[in-house]
Amino acid sequence: MIENFYSPTYEVTPLTMAVIPHQDEGGRSGARVLEEQEEYSVHSSPSKMIDRACKFFGSSLRGRQDGTRGICGITHKAPISIDPGSGMYFFPTTSPTNPKCSWIAHSHIDQVNQGPGRRTEIIFKNQTSILLDVSFGSMLNQVQRTAQYRYLLDNRIKGLQNQSSDKVAEPFA
Template identity: 60%
Template sequence: MVNEMRVNYEITPLTLAVLAEEIDGHYTSVVMEDDQRFFVNKPPSRLIDYACKFFGSSLRGRQEGTKGICGITHKAPISIDPSSGMYFFPTSSPLNPDCSWISHSHIDRILKISTDHSAIIFKNGSNVTLEISHGSLLNQLQRTAQFRYLLDNRIKYLLKNTIDIVAEPF
């Protein structure tokens, strides 16, 4: 149950999803975190953008990074912070105000509810039903997994090959 409205919220590794909710013609977010759900008085893509900026980039910058790594240009998954496993994917175009964002790390399984509705079951047992086809949701899940694999391999390669580098003394 959602019963709290917050002005601000910082996305963390515990965030399961940031869901778009229209209230009186204004889009807000319903944040799912562990066993909690609460409103944040900002649209989901803005919360995602703020989280990206906290880690030194922006939503646009993260989208460009995804494009450079694996060529995905539409509904691109992003890494807010790869070191803490914060990979999210959008349910529609992030330019669309009803776009929600789902954390890849917390998904247990996806169920088909109807032709255009699917349920996401999270690892902690909570769930959400979204207006998105099962096929589209599976595609987003797989694209995020591929992006995550490629980015993680790049990071591992850099760490492995820079271990012998010693900082120059002043």
């Protein structure tokens, strides 16, 4: 994995596993982006990066949070779908307004383990791991809430696709 590569124009993609807060050597706040094969440093906060990714797909972080509330009633630390078509479901580790908030991609998680103290280790499917200052119980709750939201949204989308396939117009003769 490439480390400490600075990218001024990074976009969150289906390969993104986590966006975590980071301070560079000069003390400037930004984010560390973990992907399946690479790692980037950027000068935006994790929540700003997630908001920008939501805007790329036609919404905003606030819009995605409102959508989550409407689908399953989750109001605090709401998981979001940046793009359900490509499986980009992320959840925050704390309030997204907290500068210590990290965003984790649900589909990349392999294991969640109790870490030392009140910390939690996340092991991703590529066997990369991170240790976060979040309690194990809170992290498990976020993973489960994201799974519930993902299930409900995916079922809605499938239901609409099934309805629309029944209403296909006949071609002109």
